[in-house]
Amino acid sequence: MDGDEAEDGVTGTYVADASFEAFYSREYRPLLRLAWTLTGRRDLGEELVQEAMVTVHDRWRTVAGYESPGGYARRVLLNGARSFERRRVAEVRALDRVARPGTVPDSAPPDDELWAAVRALPERQAQCVALHYLEDRPVADIATLLGISAATAKVHLHRGRLALAARLLDRKGEL
Amino acid sequence: MNDADLLDRLDRRAGTAVDLLDRAVADVPVPLLDLDAAPAVDGAVRTPRPWRSPRLLAIAAAVLAVALVAAVAVAVQDDGSELPIATTGSHRRLVLPPALADDYATVIAAEDLPATLPDLELRVLVPDDAEAPWPDVVVEHVLDAADTTLSGEVVDIGGPEAMFDDESFAPNVGWVDGDTVRYIASTSLGREELIRLAAGIVETRLSAGEVPPGWDLLFTGSYADVVPALSLLAGRPHEASFVAYLDESEQSGLVVSTVRGGPERWRASYAMADEVTNIEVRGGQEAVVARFYGELVEVSWIEEGDTLVRAMPVAARTLDDASVDELVATVEQLVEVDEAEWQRLLAEHPVPDDESSAGSFEGSGEPVGDPDVIEEWSNDAASDPDYVAGVVARVDTFSARAVVRRTPDGGHVLVGEIQGLSSGAGQEQDLDSLAGSMAVTMTDGANLLVYGLVEASDMAFALRAIDGRPLNSAGAWSGTNPNVFVLLVEGATSLDEVGADRVVGVLGDGSEIVIPLR
Numbered sequence: 068m069d070g071d072e073a074e075d076g077v078t079g080t081y082v083a084d085a086s087f088e089a090f091y092s093r094e095y096r097p098l099l100r101l102a103w104t105l106t107g108r109r110d111l112g113e114e115l116v117q118e119a120m121v122t123v124h125d126r127w128r129t130v131a132g133y134e135s136p137g138g139y140a141r142r143v144l145l146n147g148a149r150s151f152e153r154r155r156v157a158e159v160r161a162l163d164r165v166a167r168p169g170t171v172p173d174s175a176p177p178d179d180e181l182w183a184a185v186r187a188l189p190e191r192q193a194q195c196v197a198l199h200y201l202e203d204r205p206v207a208d209i210a211t212l213l214g215i216s217a218a219t220a221k222v223h224l225h226r227g228r229l230a231l232a233a234r235l236l237d238r239k240g241e242l
Numbered sequence: 243m244n245d246a247d248l249l250d251r252l253d254r255r256a257g258t259a260v261d262l263l264d265r266a267v268a269d270v271p272v273p274l275l276d277l278d279a280a281p282a283v284d285g286a287v288r289t290p291r292p293w294r295s296p297r298l299l300a301i302a303a304a305v306l307a308v309a310l311v312a313a314v315a316v317a318v319q320d321d322g323s324e325l326p327i328a329t330t331g332s333h334r335r336l337v338l339p340p341a342l343a344d345d346y347a348t349v350i351a352a353e354d355l356p357a358t359l360p361d362l363e364l365r366v367l368v369p370d371d372a373e374a375p376w377p378d379v380v381v382e383h384v385l386d387a388a389d390t391t392l393s394g395e396v397v398d399i400g401g402p403e404a405m406f407d408d409e410s411f412a413p414n415v416g417w418v419d420g421d422t423v424r425y426i427a428s429t430s431l432g433r434e435e436l437i438r439l440a441a442g443i444v445e446t447r448l449s450a451g452e453v454p455p456g457w458d459l460l461f462t463g464s465y466a467d468v469v470p471a472l473s474l475l476a477g478r479p480h481e482a483s484f485v486a487y488l489d490e491s492e493q494s495g496l497v498v499s500t501v502r503g504g505p506e507r508w509r510a511s512y513a514m515a516d517e518v519t520n521i522e523v524r525g526g527q528e529a530v531v532a533r534f535y536g537e538l539v540e541v542s543w544i545e546e547g548d549t550l551v552r553a554m555p556v557a558a559r560t561l562d563d564a565s566v567d568e569l570v571a572t573v574e575q576l577v578e579v580d581e582a583e584w585q586r587l588l589a590e591h592p593v594p595d596d597e598s599s600a601g602s603f604e605g606s607g608e609p610v611g612d613p614d615v616i617e618e619w620s621n622d623a624a625s626d627p628d629y630v631a632g633v634v635a636r637v638d639t640f641s642a643r644a645v646v647r648r649t650p651d652g653g654h655v656l657v658g659e660i661q662g663l664s665s666g667a668g669q670e671q672d673l674d675s676l677a678g679s680m681a682v683t684m685t686d687g688a689n690l691l692v693y694g695l696v697e698a699s700d701m702a703f704a705l706r707a708i709d710g711r712p713l714n715s716a717g718a719w720s721g722t723n724p725n726v727f728v729l730l731v732e733g734a735t736s737l738d739e740v741g742a743d744r745v746v747g748v749l750g751d752g753s754e755i756v757i758p759l760r
Contacts, residue, residue, distance in 0.1 A: 103267070182259070242252060
């Protein structure tokens with residue numbers, strides 16, 4: 068692979084398959100949005116997206132033929148977020164302990180109070196709520212992506228939104 | 243602020259947050275992909291997801307059973323006269339008048355049904371300063387620890403092992419108490435409130451059955467009192483009367499139950515509902531339309547001050563608002579019958595003995611078969627990127643599942659698996675496509691599994707004999723597209739033994755497709 072800079076701003080090429088390159092550049096930022104809100108830190112979100120995309124890259128010959136390669140990438144990312152959280156919590160805590168105050172960059176997403184409340188939801192609810200708001204997906208799409216029934220996705224989404232709203236209400240009853 | 247206002251405000255805030263996030267992400271350069279980064283998916287540690295408690299299996303069974311229950315004909319008054327008005331001393335019985343009953347192929351009139359599910363006493367609690375209609379309720383019950391395992395998120399309630407589960411029929415906190423597991427569930431209290439209540443019960447060392455401070459006991463009953471559809475299958479409440487109207491496919495219709503009761507019993511009947519809408523029926527009587535777990539809908543009210551009436555549609559799909567309106571319109575047409583007429587219906591049209599239960603769902607909550615295999619089944623949908631759709635079902639002596647997966651060459655495969663008490667079996671079918679329909683059979687030498695898929699998600703399934711009779715089997719389907727189904731027959735090893743030659747898929751509009759098995 069050479070170091071040519073592609074027109075979409077991706078620095079350097081990294082795979083021989085141009086279709087994956089296009090997929091990667093198209094999906095990187097949407098996946099980063101999801102990963103950033105799921106991890107609460109942009110650097111961790113970027114790492115999670117990288118790991119998910121490596122998995123997609125390794126299976127690209129198959130994934131490219133899927134009806135929704137983007138859906139597959141999101142499933143990989145959501146699965147990865149689960150174990151990712153456990154692996155990174157210890158590292159982040161260690162880093163925060165040894166770093167001088169102010170040296171750890173504040174990389175939380177905008178309005179992280181809301182996304183932190185999403186992260187505190189039960190896993191399925193958090194996934195449904197995040198996909199609903201971040202990607203404006205209908206219930207049927209969310210269900211397909213998560214591999215659950217539409218009725219179940221509807222329940223998770225409804226309960227998740229109510230729980231989220233309850234957590235965010237302040238003492239004045241404002242949201 | 244009601245829920246609709248709350249969600250509206252949440253949507254606005256979330257919309258603003260997403261816009262801000264979009265602007266932040268837009269400035270992020272797309273980096274080089276580091277192909278040496280270790281994928282997070284492989285080797286990840288998965289927390290086992292324990293099987294559900296028997297109460298949830300029973301609920302799932304009830305949803306299926308109502309869709310598969312057979313029916314008998316309702317008598318039609320030849321002279322077209324109206325049915326006599328009820329003067330019963332126990333409770334009122336409501337039925338459809340002949341003109342409407344004729345729209346259905348068959349009906350069952352039943353009471354004193356045999357219990358087909360284990361009993362489970364529960365209690366409905368309300369805040370001690372609350373008045374009817376008691377907006378906040380908590381449902382409490384206790385299970386033998388051998389029959390259930392906790393699932394969900396570990397929470398601290400001051401000592402015992404405890405978990406908060408928000409993915410079950412109703413959000414609940416469960417905790418170990420000696421050789422039992424105690425549960426408190428509520429769809430109105432939030433997570434923190436439930437945890438605080440559980441912690442308070444633990445701290446004050448209250449035994450099961452004692453009422454926590456600040457609460458009153460509203461009603462004591464069984465799970466059939468708080469969950470729709472279970473009544474007919476469970477044979478409880480024992481004193482209740484039932485009438486079911488089914489169309490020719492037996493997959494669509496109406497079930498009406500009546501039992502003596504007042505506001506307390508009524509409130510218990512929708513204690514586990516996610517959504518409750520207040521309406522009026524039958525000349526201004528207050529009623530509710532309650533939705534449960536996104537799957538079940540029930541209209542209920544107190545008829546003439548002394549009889550709790552619960553009307554639930556039999557449907558192979560989740561009802562939309564138009565269908566609910568139709569249900570409400572139907573209950574408006576119900577008429578009371580007197581004791582003599584009711585006894586005549588019972589005598590002439592009982593529940594057929596060989597079709598009174600769609601498979602047995604008794605037994606403990608413990609998985610049947612190899613625990614490692616069952617754990618893998620539980621995790622697959624969440625952890626396997628190639629998982630497309632699947633369904634798992636169990637009866638007393640075996641569990642079975644069918645799964646559609648993608649294959650490395652870009653195709654798909656249908657996998658059927660049986661896990662019995664002492665052995666298992668599996669087989670795979672390459673799929674040319676996910677369109678159309680197919681059904682295959684397999685056996686582990688002791689039981690029969692019929693499984694397959696169809697393209698339509700809005701479909702229920704039943705096993706049919708060569709002469710078209712519905713056959714006794716326990717089934718489940720994924721409700722996805724493709725719609726993957728399993729039908730389980732205990733103690734049979736071939737289609738010849740059960741006399742089956744087809745699977746019938748019934749769409750929500752009542753139309754059918756036939757999937758041949760031979």
